[in-house]
Amino acid sequence: MTVIENHLIRMLPARERQRILAICEPAPLILADVLCTPAKRTRYAYFPTEGFISLLTSTSGSPELEVGMVGREGMLGVQMVLGVSATPLRAIVQGSGTAWRVDAGAFRKELERSPMLRRVLNRYLYVLMIQLTTSAGCLRFHQIGPRLARWLLMSQDRAHADSFRMTHEFLAYLLGVRRVGITVAANALQHSGLIAYHRGDLTVLDRNGLEMAACGCYEADRKAYADTLDSR
Template sequence: MTSFMHVLNANRLLTELPAVERDSFMAVCETVELSFGEVLLQPAETITHVYFPIDSFISLIVVLDSDNRLEVAMAGREGMLGSSLVLGIEETPMLALVQGAGSALRITAENFQQLLLSSPVLHQRLKRYIYVVMKQLATSAACNHFHQIEARLARWLLMTQDRAGSDQLNLTHEFLAMMLGVRRAGITLAAIALQARGLIRYQRGTITVLDRPGLIEASCECYSKDCALYAKILPI
């Protein structure tokens, strides 16, 4: 039970719940292991389960067509997958891809909707989370439009590091190119530049963050703004 509470507290949306709500939550959730590359939801698919990552994290990707796809949001320990159920919508807007393997708490859509009715604190917190996501989506739109690959790459690495909880990230240039919606060669050039500045080191599918403050310096302000927003709207 204590260890289960520990698990609950590992997702930041679930901390600080009153005992009653925590018990209800525990009664219906299960722990699952997510593996890298797993597709949890296809765009416009019906949501069957809601996920609260613990040490895994998930990329939310807009698929325009077979050639054009772009990651627009991430959900790790600080977020969730399936938030549209909070709005009463059972379809998902985007492709959900497991980007960091690990565990997550899972609830069926039905149980989740029941739970919301009897858990005002959780419900309120999740609505606030949706606001954060909305604002981040809006900012991302502008960021992807105006900022250059190198700065966006730096931002992306920082966001990933936060969620992975490690300075070693298993990522290929190919994968990064898909996330940022650019050429693989474009990532290579940006990565070379960041490495030359001593901010990262990489070889064959592994990127190590060497100088986090330097990487923040190299990223656009969108990273810091995102962090500040989350801290403001969803404190602790």
């Protein structure tokens, strides 16, 4: 992994970028690997360059729900900017790829040393807060079809490809609905010519159509990121 592809690292001035990369190591993101769990000390910060990570929450006696997603636009472990060593969420690799990984202790020292790194990550923390609150409202008020379209767009953005692996069972698990609900919603998108799906292989055929089918939460997340980070 020789090319810097993480957006947050790329935003740093050259000197700060070189310092953070000097304490990073390349690490694979392996599908279904758990990178952190609630209430346990975070050992590493991850800056994905390929692939993406799902952020999951759960309550006692209930299945987990996905409330956020991290790809090359962000990082995992941003709570350390606040001086907090543990996260309330479980992080699992949703799309395989690669990341820059940095030891938590070294990362905290670099945060103390670099005001620009703290500034960039504070802004990203705000964007992540918006994503989490948007997801809460989306799960409560929006129908399965628009939610599925939003999730597929978010996945495509982070996969940087039109095709990726995804099963109905895993989609149901992430969206907090029964498998039959995902099957009906996915079939509707497929019959509309927006996606193709066969035995876990999903391809986005009509990006514009999928955006029209998604709920407004997708565009709200994109706007929040652009307004907060891209226009800094």
